[in-house]
Amino acid sequence: MALQTANIDVIYSQRSAPYFQPDINDISSKINQKTKAIVLVSPCNPTGSIISNEIMNQIHQISKQNKIWIILDKAYEHFEYSKHENDSKERTESEIESEYESYEGIISLYTMSKSYGMAGWRIGFLVHPKSLTNQLIKVHDLNLTHASVFSQKVASLALSDADSNEKYHSMNHTRLNTIRSEFSRGIQRFVNEFLPPNGGFYC
Structure with missing residues (x-):
């Protein structure tokens, strides 16, 4: 919504059930000379899907080939219960992250x-290349709102x-994994097919 307010075209790529993984071919077909970034959310809201290491690596390669940014939304980073069953056994997540660095x-x-x-405290942070620091400071200076000093100190602590x-x-x-397991067992009494979410706390 913020991007659209700034008159920036947002192009969506569909994810297909049941695992809701990004479609590499669809993403590639939508990249053009105006493309600046690929935004990825994992775990995803509301499906609870986690992008597999294999697909994440493919998107990484696409971004390098086309010289475009990857923006990773890690809001639910600590709410991962299980990885995608098709995760590559040859490349671990830490190896991929090391390559990202x-x-x-x-x-x-x-x-x-x-x-x-800390919901409602309006506090977060981002990790970015040093080359972006000055530009990000300029953008931040123009923000109409900001995190309170109290929120910043608590977050830092x-x-x-x-x-x-x-x-x-x-x-x-x-605790959440126990709730997920109990909920999954309960709902399977009423539905013929149910795929427990791999992440998040809203599925």
Whole structure:
């Protein structure tokens, strides 16, 4: 919506059931000289699908070949329960992320509202190449709203304690995975076919 308000054309690529993975051929066919970025959301809202490592790598290669940005929306990064069954066994997620770090064309977006239970605090952060810093500061200076100082300090404290972070996310993951399993068993009593979501907390 924000992009459309800025008069930027947004082209959507459909995902097909049951796994709702990005269609590589469809994405490639929609790239033209005006394309600036590919936006990916994983886990996805509302399907709960997680983009497989294999498909993520293919999109990565497409972006490099066409010299366009990848914008990763990682709002639900700590709500992943299981990977896609077709994930490549030869390339781990950490290997792909390591390759991303050497590529200047990726921006990752994060929010504190989901993973840290800070909904309504209007606080988040992004990870980007250093080459973008000055341009992002210019954009931020023109924002009509901003995160409060209190929100920023609490977010900084939450992110700086690695041990507490790991314990909190592990406990929350176990709790949500239990809820997911119980819900899945319950709903299967009433429907003939049901595919449990791989991520998120809204499916």
